[in-house]
Amino acid sequence: xxxxxxxxxxxxxxxxxxVLPATAQADWPSQPVRVFVGFPAGSSPDVLARxxxxxxxxxxxxxVVIENRPGAGGVIGIQQxxxxxxxxxTFGTTINGPMTTAQRMMDDTGFNVAEDIAxxxxxxxxxxxxxxxxxxxxxxxxxxxxxxxxxxxxxxxGSVGQGSGAHLTAELFAAEAGVSMLHIPFTSYAEVTTSIIxxxxxxxxxxxxxxxxxxxxxxxxxxxxxxxxxxxxxxxxPLIAGNAGLSxxxxxxxxxxxxxxxxxxxxIIARLSAEITEILSxxxxxxxxxxxxxxVAPGTADDMADRIAADTEMWGAVIDRxxxx
Amino acid sequence: xxxxxxxxxxLSFALQPHVLVYCILGVLxxxxxxxxxxxxxxxAISLLLPLTFYMSPEAALIMLxxxxxxxxxxxxxxxxxLRLPGTPQSAVTTLDxxxxxxxxxxxxxxxxxxxxxxxxxLIGIVVLVMLAGWLSGLATRFGAADxxxxxxxxxxxxxxxxASRPAKGFAMIxLGVLxxxxxxxVNSGAQRFTFGHAxxxxxxxxxxxxxxxxxxxxxxxxxRNPERQSIAARxxxxxxxxxxxxxxxxxxxxxxxxTLGSFFGALPGTGSTLSAFLAYATERRLARQPERxxxxxxxxxxxxxxxxxxxxxxxxxxxxTLGIPGxxxxxxxxxxxxxxxxxxxxxxxxxxxxxxxxxxxSFGIGNLLLILINLPLIGIWIAMLRIxxxxxxxxxxxxxxxxxxxxxxxxxxxxLVAGIGLAGYLMTLAKLSPALLLLGFVLGPLIETNLxxxxxxxxxxxxxxxxxxxxxxxxxxxxxxxxxxxxxIWRRKRAAADF
Numbered sequence: 027x028x029x030x031x032x033x034x035x036x037x038x039x040x041x042x043x044x045v046l047p048a049t050a051q052a053d054w055p056s057q058p059v060r061v062f063v064g065f066p067a068g069s070s071p072d073v074l075a076r077x078x079x080x081x082x083x084x085x086x087x088x089x090v091v092i093e094n095r096p097g098a099g100g101v102i103g104i105q106q107x108x109x110x111x112x113x114x115x116t117f118g119t120t121i122n123g124p125m126t127t128a129q130r131m132m133d134d135t136g137f138n139v140a141e142d143i144a145x146x147x148x149x150x151x152x153x154x155x156x157x158x159x160x161x162x163x164x165x166x167x168x169x170x171x172x173x174x175x176x177x178x179x180x181x182x183x184g185s186v187g188q189g190s191g192a193h194l195t196a197e198l199f200a201a202e203a204g205v206s207m208l209h210i211p212f213t214s215y216a217e218v219t220t221s222i223i224x225x226x227x228x229x230x231x232x233x234x235x236x237x238x239x240x241x242x243x244x245x246x247x248x249x250x251x252x253x254x255x256x257x258x259x260x261x262x263x264p265l266i267a268g269n270a271g272l273s274x275x276x277x278x279x280x281x282x283x284x285x286x287x288x289x290x291x292x293x294i295i296a297r298l299s300a301e302i303t304e305i306l307s308x309x310x311x312x313x314x315x316x317x318x319x320x321x322v323a324p325g326t327a328d329d330m331a332d333r334i335a336a337d338t339e340m341w342g343a344v345i346d347r348x349x350x351x
Numbered sequence: 352x353x354x355x356x357x358x359x360x361x362l363s364f365a366l367q368p369h370v371l372v373y374c375i376l377g378v379l380x381x382x383x384x385x386x387x388x389x390x391x392x393x394x395a396i397s398l399l400l401p402l403t404f405y406m407s408p409e410a411a412l413i414m415l416x417x418x419x420x421x422x423x424x425x426x427x428x429x430x431x432x433l434r435l436p437g438t439p440q441s442a443v444t445t446l447d448x449x450x451x452x453x454x455x456x457x458x459x460x461x462x463x464x465x466x467x468x469x470x471x472x473l474i475g476i477v478v479l480v481m482l483a484g485w486l487s488g489l490a491t492r493f494g495a496a497d498x499x500x501x502x503x504x505x506x507x508x509x510x511x512x513x514a515s516r517p518a519k520g521f522a523m524i525x526l527g528v529l530x531x532x533x534x535x536x537v538n539s540g541a542q543r544f545t546f547g548h549a550x551x552x553x554x555x556x557x558x559x560x561x562x563x564x565x566x567x568x569x570x571x572x573x574x575r576n577p578e579r580q581s582i583a584a585r586x587x588x589x590x591x592x593x594x595x596x597x598x599x600x601x602x603x604x605x606x607x608x609x610t611l612g613s614f615f616g617a618l619p620g621t622g623s624t625l626s627a628f629l630a631y632a633t634e635r636r637l638a639r640q641p642e643r644x645x646x647x648x649x650x651x652x653x654x655x656x657x658x659x660x661x662x663x664x665x666x667x668x669x670x671x672t673l674g675i676p677g678x679x680x681x682x683x684x685x686x687x688x689x690x691x692x693x694x695x696x697x698x699x700x701x702x703x704x705x706x707x708x709x710x711x712x713s714f715g716i717g718n719l720l721l722i723l724i725n726l727p728l729i730g731i732w733i734a735m736l737r738i739x740x741x742x743x744x745x746x747x748x749x750x751x752x753x754x755x756x757x758x759x760x761x762x763x764x765x766x767l768v769a770g771i772g773l774a775g776y777l778m779t780l781a782k783l784s785p786a787l788l789l790l791g792f793v794l795g796p797l798i799e800t801n802l803x804x805x806x807x808x809x810x811x812x813x814x815x816x817x818x819x820x821x822x823x824x825x826x827x828x829x830x831x832x833x834x835x836x837x838x839x840i841w842r843r844k845r846a847a848a849d850f
Contacts, residue, residue, distance in 0.1 A: 096759055
């Protein structure tokens with residue numbers, strides 16, 4: 027019974043995919059488009075999504091509605107997108123975690139990235155900066171590595187949780203620099219910041235936008251940035267790559283991307299990808315995103331798929347190392 | 352710039368017509384959504400956020416802040432008249448507010464809540480203006496060890512609130528702490544009691560828990576008990592006005608609650624929850640007849656209401672001067688500012704004094720408006736109780752489900768609220784205090800996380816709790832609270848033995 031239904035569905039799908047693409051794209055979008063965001067209204071993934079969907083709705087001639095389904099580091103939003111999938115008008119945005127590391131950190135995410143998700147395009151990337159309290163007297167990467175290397179776990183660092191970008195970035199950095207630091211998990215960058223300034227912990231990788239105002243106030247020093255090129259919002263911060271004995275290709279970035287449920291018409295994905303790329307080329311959009319600490323990163327669906335594959339491998343190796351300890 | 356100039360700058364800013372309009376809009380909306388059970392400031396601010404993209408950052412902040420503290424006024428209405436607290440701090444208000452309603456003194460309870468909220472906010476504003484610099488540094492002086500011991504002190508101090516017997520109180524706190532364990536453990540990343548449900552990874556939904564334990568449980572209890580359904584119809588009009596005796600009891604609890612609240616509000620985290628519970632515990636300990644509490648004591652409404660409103664004012668200091676939001680709603684407001692390219696942080700007071708002081712001035716204006724609007728409305732709110740229960744209760748349940756659903760948009764949470772409601776009803780039968788369960792639920796995970804974090808940072812040395820002065824102070828205070836009653840019992844026994 028089951029097989030016969032599956033067969034019929036498959037047959038119907040095959041017929042549709044032969045007959046419909048041309049009309050599907052011509053009519054699309056024929057109804058409001060929904061975009062699931064796995065973070066609450068006002069969070070930075072939400073605001074990035076809103077900047078894009080605002081322009082998208084003008085270009086598509088249909089309302090583009092954001093549905094916030096926060097929880098489990100963005101995983102709930104993707105689950106909810108997949109539940110509502112199938113009408114060709116349901117999409118989502120995601121941060122890197124659910125696409126690259128969540129499968130390793132959670133018992134069951136309820137989806138498989140390779141089978142269930144169709145990448146559309148990256149939206150923006152954000153590097154992290156390594157910050158210490160200015161009271162520590164540490165002013166550059168070399169003296170930081172020297173202090174951290176004095177003995178095992180000589181320094182502590184804060185992150186926004188086990189397996190978070192800030193945690194994995196710090197472990198990647200420590201492995202490359204040949205040091206070992208003690209990880210102290212927090213729940214938000216705000217807590218990490220307070221703890222660094224209060225002198226409770228020594229360091230942390232954090233968003234440039236959050237750290238720079240403390241640098242200006244003279245309470246924090248930032249020692250390096252994890253991007254491969256100087257970053258617009260913090261142009262004076264030196265790259266970690268190629269500095270203090272670290273390799274030239276050191277790069278660790280958070281990213282935000284636009285996704286579709288697997289099975290979405292490829293012509294629709296290509297159209298969306300092209301529209302978003304044009305939106306991201308608008309200097310005003312770029313400036314708004316940069317103000318929040320995000321650098322636009324337009325590209326094709328394939329570029330995003332490559333990024334997912336590369337990051338899954340890179341962070342997977344870091345997680346292997348943490349688990350082996 | 353001295354304090355006086357700062358205030359004048361703030362006033363001249365906040366009194367500009369377009370800013371004033373947004374302030375009025377914010378407080379009106381806030382007190383309206385606050386009354387609707389479960390639909391609190393969080394939902395309202397999330398909905399308004401996209402609109403603020405088109406406003407100036409100052410106006411946006413002032414409007415959203417108005418919703419935030421306005422909702423506290425409205426929240427008191429639902430807590431006192433219907434036993435529907437949307438937050439742990441308003442759960443404290445139900446402890447004596449709802450019994451007052453049952454005695455036909457609901458109008459007096461509302462009056463007390465409004466006046467205390469207003470006075471508490473004023474105390475918060477005065478403290479904020481006098482000590483802005485000191486308050487903003489407070490958060491960085493508190494480390495993990497200090498937070499852990501402060502919250503343990505809070506639990507110890509509040510442990511007997513609303514419980515018929517101390518053992519029952521401790522049992523409820525423990526149950527709350529256990530429920531708080533559900534979700535992802537911050538320190539290890541392990542998933543506890545989630546049974547494979549991603550919906551539970553971030554823990555139980557607090558709004559669902561509060562609504563189920565109080566609201567749903569109360570509705571079930573009233574359906575079973577026809578006598579309680581008719582109380583509302585007997586309220587005489589004169590009960591809207593407080594007696595001279597009621598008024599005489601208000602000033603000191605308000606002053607104490609407001610002071611406590613101003614201090615704890617400036618600590619990011621659970622400032623306003625802790626201050627409401629501590630204000631209540633303080634009043635009960637100082638009262639000549641502590642047995643009146645839980646049965647409709649006005650001090651039990653005045654202290655906590657003054658406390659949580661003062662806390663909601665000073666809570667803006669860490670948000671704006673450190674960029675550290677104390678709760679999810681503050682995080683939303685921070686988000687709204689960042690969207691406008693304003694980065695709250697240590698430079699805020701210097702870089703945008705008009706915004707900071709304008710906000711402070713708007714607190715004063717907003718609270719004045721709130722009390723002027725809300726006092727005349729008391730009669731109307733009381734009239735709501737005259738709605739026949741077969742219309743009122745289904746409406747309550749619908750609003751409550753809407754409110755719970757609005758937090759995350761998951762049907763899972765509605766099923767959760769139904770289950771919790773049933774458990775809550777069984778708890779009422781056994782005379783177990785849901786307020787203490789909520790306190791344990793909120794503080795438990797924070798105590799655990801901070802305790803383990805402190806030990807991790809100290810490389811496992813427990814002396815860290817005695818070496819840090821703030822932490823040591825709270826340890827000492829907790830010991831005193833625990834030992835004094837034991838010592839009293841011991842002395843009584845010895846006196847009895849001497850005969």
